Amino acid sequence: MPNWGYIAIIILACYIVASIALYYLQEYFIFKPEKLDKEFQFHYNNQIVEEYNLETRDGAIINGLHFKVENPKGVVLYLKGNSKSIKGWGKFAVDFTRHRYDVCMLDYRGFGKSTGRRSFKALKRDLQFVYNKLKEQVDEKYIILYGRSMGSGFAAKLASINNPKMLILDAPYYSLSKVAAKYIPFMPVSLIMRYPIPTYKWLKYVNCPIHIIHGTHDRLIPFKSSIKLSKIKPKLTRLYTVIGGGHKNLNNFESYHKMLGEIINSKMRKINLSNTSIGVQHAKKGVNVQA
Structure with missing residues (x-):
């Protein structure tokens, strides 16, 4: 007859060890950095770009790129996803410079040429x-503020404590903890996540226009996450659907570029609702309505 108490202790011990391992090793699953040599030279065809390096108070160096246009309408702070470096992400700057917007990109700590010990607090x-x-x-x-995938959460954080013109979220997640729980539902995610990135919490404090773009075939971050996010500040939010779009290919859809152009060139106008159908109720079944 098996010793169930002994077996239970073994299972509990394994569970605790696995939780501790996930706590300390989760960066290897969350971040997929590409490191660049300090001497690496960035180059993009038909783009005017300047490299910059900013030193933080703890001595880290944040490396980034500033794509410039003549007489810009404004500037887009583009926060990228969790992989590679701005070497590859820089090619997306053209989607904004073509509309006469400067673009600033940066590499998070440990990505590209950026240095410093990474932590949730340090990144923010x-x-x-x-x-x-x-x-x-x-x-x-x-x-x-434009946040792509993982960058969408950080963009929401910035918008919640500042006053930008607008916030654009590209394939955002409800929270990184929720994404992790999808893959390891048996683990105490809320306790071990060092990078919870709760987009939904930060959106509650955003007071600028919020635009959310998401593909219907996104298998990494489901489209329904954007539907949930759009309900947090419905009066300030518009949800844009890229039919058939996945997680990494929205830039290959003409509809995405049309949406993006409409968003960044739009002007917020107040609507006079007094002469609209707002508040009009459909007649109940069996009740005649006089015209």
């Missing part, structure tokens, strides 16, 4: 530091 502090530097050059009303 770095991004606010970069945002502050940007505010020294341009008024906030001309700053657009």
Whole structure:
């Protein structure tokens, strides 16, 4: 007859060890950095770009790129996803420069040429530091925050404590903890996640227009996550659907580029609802309505 108490202790011990391992090793699953040599030279055809390096208060270096246009309408702070470096992400700047917007990109700590020990607190502090530097050059009303995948959560955080022109979320997640729970539902995710990135919590405090773009065939971050996010601040939010779009290929859809152009070139106008059908009720079954 098996000793169930002994077996239970073994299972519990394994569970605890696995939880501890996930706590300390989760960065290897969350972040997929590409490191670049300090001497690496960035080059993009038909783009005017300047490289910058910002030193943080703890001595880390945040490396980034500033794509420039003549007489810009504003500037887009583009926060990328969790993989590679801005070497590859830089090719997406053209989607904004073509509309006469400057674009600032940066590599998170440990990505590209950026240095420093990475932590949730440090990443948030770095991004606010970069945002502050940007505010020294341009008024906030001309700053657009664009967050892609993992960057969408950090973009929401910045928008929640600043006053940018607008916030654009590309394939955002409800929270990184929710994504992790999908793959390891048997683990105490809420306790072991060092990078919870709760987009939904931060969106509650955003007061600028919010635009969410998501593909219907996204298998990594389901489209329904954007539907849930769009309900947090419905009066400020518009949800854009890329039919058939996945997680990494929205730029290959013409509809995405049409949406993006409409978003960044749009002007918020108040609507006079007094002469609309708002508040009109459909007649109940069996009740005649006089015209």
